[in-house]
Structure formats: C-alpha cells, structure tokens
Amino acid sequence: MRLPDRLARFNRHVTNPIQRLWAGQLPGFGIIEHTGRKSGKRYRTPINVFRVADGFAIFLTYGPDRDWVRNLKAAGGGGLVHRGRTLEITDPVVVTAEEALEFLPPRPSALLRRLGLSHVLRVRAPS
Numbered sequence: 001m002r003l004p005d006r007l008a009r010f011n012r013h014v015t016n017p018i019q020r021l022w023a024g025q026l027p028g029f030g031i032i033e034h035t036g037r038k039s040g041k042r043y044r045t046p047i048n049v050f051r052v053a054d055g056f057a058i059f060l061t062y063g064p065d066r067d068w069v070r071n072l073k074a075a076g077g078g079g080l081v082h083r084g085r086t087l088e089i090t091d092p093v094v095v096t097a098e099e100a101l102e103f104l105p106p107r108p109s110a111l112l113r114r115l116g117l118s119h120v121l122r123v124r125a126p127s
Contacts, residue, residue, distance in 0.1 A: 020044055024081030033079030034071040049082060050108040055124040056080065057104055064094040064119045089123040
C-alpha cells in the first residue's frame with residue numbers, strides 16, 4: 001500500500017526536518033543525500049533502509065516515482081547516512097516487493113509484507 005501524496009507533502013515540510021536530526025543514527029533508518037536533476041541543489045531525505053548482502057534496500061513508502069528516487073537514478077547514486085557513517089551508494093534499481101523478498105533478511109521481509117508496499121529501491125554500497 002502506497003501512502004498518500006498529501007502525507008508525503010506534510011512529511012517533506014514538517015516531519016522530515018525533525019527526522020533528519022536522528023534518522024542517520026538509528027537502525028532501520030537513514031538519510032539519502034542526493035542532488036536535484038534540474039536545480040543542482042543538494043537534498044537530504046530521511047528513509048527506511050536495511051542492509052542486504054551487497055548494499056541496502058530502501059522501502060519506497062510513497063512509491064517509486066518520488067523526486068529523490070529519480071535524482072538517485074539519474075545520477076547513478078548518491079550518499080547514505082546510516083548508523084552515523086556516510087557511505088557512497090551506486091546502481092540504484094527499483095524492484096518489486098516480491099523480488100525484494102528474495103534478498104531481504106527475515107525481519108525487514110516481514111515488515112515489507114505487513115506494510116503492503118509494492119516497491120523497494122536496491123542500491124550497492126561498500127561493506
């Protein structure tokens with residue numbers, strides 16, 4: 001189930017500035033650092049993220065057509081603040097939830113099913 005665009009707009013202006021204070025430190029959360037395709041402006045977007053074998057899986061709670069996803073794909077990657085470290089991420093690929101269940105660990109898999117999300121962004125990162 002994709003969350004409504006109205007909630008995305010609210011989060012962008014109200015919740016995200018607060019989450020950026022702690023999202024890069026806690027398990028299950030992170031901050032995507034990306035550059036706008038047209039503006040060239042740097043952005044920092046809080047996300048739900050989980051470590052997988054060759055990188056990370058990012059839950060697309062608002063669907064795969066968000067600006068930050070398009071920015072990452074256009075640039076071929078960006079940065080990820082995860083557990084206090086900033087990592088370079090590359091090769092962003094949107095996959096279906098069914099495909100993601102093949103590489104996600106058990107707890108994130110259960111959460112993905114419970115949330116009923118349809119897409120996940122898979123990125124590569126150094127170990």
